Amino acid sequence: MARTFYVPRFRIALFCLSAVGSLTAFYPDKLSLQKVFTRINEEVKGHSRAYETLADASKQVGHRLTGSSNGTRAETYAFDLLASYGFKEIRYEPFEVEAWTRDTVTLSVVPYRSDNFREVSVVALAHSPVEAHIQGEIIDVGNGLEGDFAAIKNKLKGKVALVNIGLAAPTKGARNLHRSEKTALAIQYGASGVIMVNLVPGNVLLTGTASVTGKLIPIPSVCISLESGQALRAWMQEERSPLHALIDMTNTSRKIRARNVVATLSGSKYPDEKIIVGGHLDSWDLATGAIDNGIGSFAVMDIARTFKALKLKPKRTVEFVLFMGEEQGLLGSRAMVDELKQAGQLDKVRYMMNLDMTNDPNGLNAFGRSDIVPFLNTVGETMQQVEPAFANQMQNQAGLHSDHQPFMLEGVPVVGMNGHLSKEVLNCYHANCDHINLVNADQLKNTVRYATMLLYALADADDIPTRRQTDTQTRDYLVTQGLRTPLQIANEWRWKE
Structure with missing residues (x-):
């Protein structure tokens, strides 16, 4: 004779609750x-x-x-x-950093073999060198994406890269790079300096780091305003001789201790x-x-x-x-x-x-x-x-x-x-x-x-x-x-x- 087994209802209920619990454990x-x-x-x-x-x-x-x-x-x-x-x-978490502080910076632009100097308002980007005095022909790298640098890779060595901080007339699907990454590319292709063009109207000068590591970079990197960038590019189109940039800067960099602040609950x-x-x-x-x-x-x-x-x-x-x-x-x-x-x-x-x-x-x-x-x-x-x-x-x-x-x-x-x-x-x-x-x-x-x-x-x-x-x-x-x-x-x- 066949035997029939009955499972108590409370055991079925417990099993179901357990299964539901496992499925909903991750849901608040x-x-x-x-x-x-x-x-x-x-x-x-x-x-x-x-x-x-x-x-x-x-x-x-x-x-x-x-x-x-x-x-x-x-x-x-x-x-x-x-x-x-x-x-x-509450605690301080001290750490040692190389503290960079801007001092002086000037940017002059002049046609090759000319004394027609124009001074351009400028601000230094961190972590530019403690001291830099460079001169070089200005090469326009546009938005400064990888393809932009690759297109002029044989022309940039020893020269000054002119690069947009943002994307002017962005290409569909193009992803902008951080200013530090654009500076890193300029260094990779042998540039002697970088001039970043802010794309915000109103003669706004932007600061920030041009270093991907938080350490000093080997070349000066500076920022000029949108209006200065427009004027400079217009001059480059008009001038038969290449334009040269002269960047003079001094900064300070020293080891200091800073502190994160942490409160624990x-x-x-x-x-x-x-x-x-x-x-x-x-x-x-x-x-x-x-x-x-x-x-x-x-x-x-x-x-x-x-x-x-x-x-x-x-x-x-x-x-x-x-x-x-x-x-x-x-x-x-x-x-x-x-x-x-x-x-x-x-x-x-x-x-x-x-x-x-x-x-x-x-x-x-x-x-x-x-x-x-x-x-x-x-x-x-x-x-x-x-x-x-x-x-x-x-x-x-x-x-x-x-x-x-x-x-x-x-x-x-x-x-x-x-x-x-x-x-x-x-x-x-x-x-x-x-x-x-x-x-x-x-x-x-x-x-x-x-x-x-x-x-x-x-x-x-x-x-x-x-x-x-x-x-x-x-x-x-x-x-x-x-x-x-x-x-x-x-x-x-x-x-x-």
Whole structure:
């Protein structure tokens, strides 16, 4: 006689619950998130201090150039502000940098074998030589992309490259290079100097580093305004004789110690796992750096304030980091990653979230890691339910040239937020007009609101699907994201072909 086996209903129920749990382990609980997000929303809308503290620091500190007395004051300001918000675990993370400071620079242009000199307003780009006195024929390299340099590769040796910082009349699909990468290409092709043309109207002079490593470069690199560039190119067309540039400059460069500022909120369940949220505190010295990167770094500090004000205790440890030295070659973030790597602690960094000129976010960016997209979709949908003004426009593309980069190159997952700035504001990037009047207080408050929600979701999740990549996985990921070529130009591609 056949025997029939019956499985108790409660065992079936337990099995089903277990299966559902395994399938949904990586998905946050919308209801619990919604409750916390609502509290975050109300707290930031009613009590944010991001704009007020940034405005105060702009007056009390001014620019925040790494290695300067202003930079030291900025570090102290951030430490004291975080302490005032109730943080007990705050530390300085010192690192040694080669601090570059501009001194004098002149640019004269003259036709060959002529004394018809014209002086051009100019600013030196870091990390130009401590002293340079060069003369050479000007060769127009246009947008300064790889193909532009390759087209004149036999004409540039010993001459001065004239290059757009941005893309004038960009080619479809063309991806601009960083000014440091364009300078690296000029050096590779034997140029004796570089003249960068800003593409912002209004005689705006732009500064920033022309070094991919944060170390001194062998040739001078300078910036002139759009109007000066237009006049120079028109003169080159009119003049029968080649135009020559004479660049004279002096700068200073010396070893100093700068400090990242780190406030720690210990995790309640997984204290050894950490989420790092950071923004660079330093700025260039032509203005106060309110946009680059006051809005990011002071948002980070206000996110920290919000966690304390609401007594949020997520499962993972959160480190709020104000990086120094970003403008001079990601020096502070490189130092932190090196220290974590030497201590065998990089695997414990589950995510790095970077706020660099992030303003009024309209969506989240998975940075090319598809395994986190379902998680972020749930987070974004919940954010939109709490604040319908949040557009929740998902992106999934990685990039370079900010403090997330050293983490990303070591396989640490990175997440970002898609913000926007008006053209008027972007025109003052690294320029002498980057002051507090550019900052929109409500948009800065939005950055704090949405970034706090995203940070909490990551820090409090039962599990996070994304893991640190192996070295081979990191290489393949960077190739897929189209980042191999710029990293090769920057001499940061460590993998052999």
